[in-house]
Amino acid sequence: MPSSAIISVKNISKIYRVTDVETLALKNVSFQVNRGEFIAIMGPSGSGKSTLMHILGALDIPSSGQYLLDGMDVSKLSDDQLADIRNQKIGFIFQAFNLLPRTSALKNVCLPMAYAGISKAQRLSSAIELLTRVGLSDRMYHTSNQLSGGQQQRVAIARSLSLNPTIILADEPTGNIATAQAEEIMAIFQKLNSEGHTVIMITHEQDIADHARRILFIRDGKLESDHPVSKRRFSKLKV
Amino acid sequence: MMNLLEIIEESFGTLTLNKTRTGLAILGIVIGIGSVIALMSLGQASQKSITERIESLGSNMLTIMPGSMTQGVVRGEAGGRTTLTLDDAKAIASSDQITTIKSVSPEVSSRRQVTTASSNTNTTIQGVVPQYTSVHKVEIASGNFVTQRDVDSMTKVAVLGPTTVTDLFGENAEAVGKTIRISGQVYTVIGVTAAKGGTGFNNADDAVYVPISTAQKLLLGQNYVNSIALEAQSADMMVEAQDQVGYFLLSRHKLSDPSQADFSIMSQQDMINTISSATQTFTTLLSGIAAISLLVGGIGIMNIMLVTVTERTREIGLRKALGARKKTIVTQFLTESVILTFTGGVVGIVFGVATSFVISKVTSSGFVISISSIFLAFIVSAAIGILFGWYPAKRASDLEPIVALRYE
Ligand SMILES: Nc1ncnc2c1ncn2[C@@H]1O[C@H](COP(=O)(O)OP(=O)(O)OP(=O)(O)O)[C@@H](O)[C@H]1O
Numbered sequence: 075m076p077s078s079a080i081i082s083v084k085n086i087s088k089i090y091r092v093t094d095v096e097t098l099a100l101k102n103v104s105f106q107v108n109r110g111e112f113i114a115i116m117g118p119s120g121s122g123k124s125t126l127m128h129i130l131g132a133l134d135i136p137s138s139g140q141y142l143l144d145g146m147d148v149s150k151l152s153d154d155q156l157a158d159i160r161n162q163k164i165g166f167i168f169q170a171f172n173l174l175p176r177t178s179a180l181k182n183v184c185l186p187m188a189y190a191g192i193s194k195a196q197r198l199s200s201a202i203e204l205l206t207r208v209g210l211s212d213r214m215y216h217t218s219n220q221l222s223g224g225q226q227q228r229v230a231i232a233r234s235l236s237l238n239p240t241i242i243l244a245d246e247p248t249g250n251i252a253t254a255q256a257e258e259i260m261a262i263f264q265k266l267n268s269e270g271h272t273v274i275m276i277t278h279e280q281d282i283a284d285h286a287r288r289i290l291f292i293r294d295g296k297l298e299s300d301h302p303v304s305k306r307r308f309s310k311l312k313v
Numbered sequence: 314m315m316n317l318l319e320i321i322e323e324s325f326g327t328l329t330l331n332k333t334r335t336g337l338a339i340l341g342i343v344i345g346i347g348s349v350i351a352l353m354s355l356g357q358a359s360q361k362s363i364t365e366r367i368e369s370l371g372s373n374m375l376t377i378m379p380g381s382m383t384q385g386v387v388r389g390e391a392g393g394r395t396t397l398t399l400d401d402a403k404a405i406a407s408s409d410q411i412t413t414i415k416s417v418s419p420e421v422s423s424r425r426q427v428t429t430a431s432s433n434t435n436t437t438i439q440g441v442v443p444q445y446t447s448v449h450k451v452e453i454a455s456g457n458f459v460t461q462r463d464v465d466s467m468t469k470v471a472v473l474g475p476t477t478v479t480d481l482f483g484e485n486a487e488a489v490g491k492t493i494r495i496s497g498q499v500y501t502v503i504g505v506t507a508a509k510g511g512t513g514f515n516n517a518d519d520a521v522y523v524p525i526s527t528a529q530k531l532l533l534g535q536n537y538v539n540s541i542a543l544e545a546q547s548a549d550m551m552v553e554a555q556d557q558v559g560y561f562l563l564s565r566h567k568l569s570d571p572s573q574a575d576f577s578i579m580s581q582q583d584m585i586n587t588i589s590s591a592t593q594t595f596t597t598l599l600s601g602i603a604a605i606s607l608l609v610g611g612i613g614i615m616n617i618m619l620v621t622v623t624e625r626t627r628e629i630g631l632r633k634a635l636g637a638r639k640k641t642i643v644t645q646f647l648t649e650s651v652i653l654t655f656t657g658g659v660v661g662i663v664f665g666v667a668t669s670f671v672i673s674k675v676t677s678s679g680f681v682i683s684i685s686s687i688f689l690a691f692i693v694s695a696a697i698g699i700l701f702g703w704y705p706a707k708r709a710s711d712l713e714p715i716v717a718l719r720y721e
């Protein structure tokens with residue numbers, strides 16, 4: 075096993091069982107991700123992209139197969155170890171944002187840092203910096219329900235970056251965002267990637283996917299193709 | 314890891330964010346605890362005031378009642394109330410066999426309309442002998458009490474209680490020398506008793522005392538007495554006095570077997586016991602109602618905790634996804650429940666105590682707070698609140714984060 079593989083999945087399957095009906099959301103998916111890669115996962119709706127991402131983010135467990143994160147078998151980790159990995163190693167951006175309701179943007183961004191035991195003053199200054207970076211310096215005290223979809227998306231991004239995670243997993247980070255803002259997000263991801271962070275994002279759009287270095291294509295729960303981006307796009311924005 | 318202080322802060326934050334939920338949960342606890350405390354103290358206060366009333370009658374007192382006694386309860390069948398006479402009382406007083414009794418006070422009583430030229434009142438007419446004052450610890454404020462001469466010659470004189478004076482003649486009026494009418498007959502007021510305090514039935518201050526002979530012949534038309542009160546020589550002779558008088562009366566009534574006794578002798582303690590057992594039933598009833606309100610309060614707490622389980626399960630999923638450890642989450646939710654139940658508990662206790670206080674003022678009964686009922690109410694509602702705050706949180710924190718996030 076190459077030591078540079080930060081993520082290694084082998085024959086992963088996921089079966090959802092809803093009242094006797096079984097959905098095979100993932101079928102024997104195997105691939106590896108090296109440290110510092112920037113991957114886009116593409117595929118039609120319902121093909122299993124989010125399911126795969128949740129497993130990669132240690133938010134869900136596969137029905138079968140093995141998932142090694144940084145060389146550790148995730149299925150053998152304790153609940154607390156998993157919590158710490160989700161907290162510090164992985165920054166997860168949900169397709170549905172998942173902000174705490176009725177809670178300010180600032181507080182939302184602070185939350186993972188609170189669980190990491192970072193002091194309040196430091197949490198606040200980091201959160202302010204992150205929100206400014208995603209262009210929300212004037213919306214810090216708005217609660218989640220007072221923000222637009224795109225603004226919530228950016229709060230979720232800021233939150234995922236709050237502990238400077240090695241791996242950033244983003245489920246359609248630009249799905250609710252205008253093109254100009256999507257460009258900004260890509261600039262941030264490319265910057266993070268150039269700093270050494272491993273970035274994996276799901277997207278439906280080819281020009282967003284072209285910001286990555288490698289594209290995985292999933293159809294009906296199967297990994298259909300895995301190839302490098304031929305003509306990579308670079309965001310011209312400075313972040 | 315998050316420290317405890319921060320977890321507590323987080324709990325406060327969540328509670329203030331969801332004001333309706335917080336308010337309703339606290340309300341449930343307040344009602345549960347408050348009503349239990351109010352009801353229990355109401356029961357205990359009434360019991361205490363009755364006991365005190367009996368104790369104020371004097372500790373050396375025995376009362377002979379007509380009718381037999383079974384298991385601490387006086388059984389008075391129809392017609393069985395006529396077995397005691399004035400002669401029984403005279404015999405007890407003059408007997409050489411009875412050494413333990415100081416004074417004997419036969420009594421008859423009935424409620425009658427009492428009038429003056431300008432007012433009237435419905436009050437208790439007590440037919441008494443001079444010994445009444447000694448046995449019942451009655452003091453005379455002005456004039457004189459009924460004398461033996463009044464009893465012997467069946468005079469139409471009356472001694473009034475202070476409340477009756479006020480009712481008939483007005484506040485602080487001079488009543489001695491005036492006349493009143495009882496059932497149309499004219500009586501001359503010869504004295505007024507000193508206030509003893511007390512309310513309701515059997516109030517010594519609201520009574521008209523007349524010679525027992527006058528009461529029997531002219532007012533009630535009966536030759537039996539309703540009761541004979543005895544004053545023992547001392548408090549430690551009560552049991553002996555009870556025996557002496559009991560056997561004396563049995564032989565006087567030509568009964569050989571104590572189980573056939575057509576009278577019963579109760580000491581003050583017996584009365585307290587008898588009445589306590591009655592008020593005990595009342596207190597038990599109130600406790601039953603209190604238990605139901607505690608249950609209703611508890612269901613209220615449970616409901617509000619369970620209704621929010623869906624939202625809270627998602628919240629827990631999210632917190633776990635962001636790196637919260639199981640223990641941190643359970644601690645946070647436990648802290649929330651503890652804050653809720655304690656806030657509600659303290660408000661409920663204040664509310665319950667205040668309600669009992671108001672009730673005691675309105676009914677002018679004693680103000681009793683039962684510490685045990687406070688504890689019981691508090692512990693039960695705290696247990697319900699904490700259990701239903703903690704259990705769903707525990708269950709949600711056992712789920713995979715994504716499952717909790719998708720919970721419906
Ligand atoms: N909790 C669940 N229970 C049952 N079936 C599920 C569950 N979550 C997902 N599925 C099913 O698994 C399949 C894959 O879902 P998934 O969310 O991974 O798709 P996706 O590729 O992310 O789609 P989209 O692009 O629309 O987000 C779908 O057929 C979906 O219906």
Ligand SMILES: [Mg+2]
Binds near residue numbers: 123169245
């Ligand atoms: Mg999806």
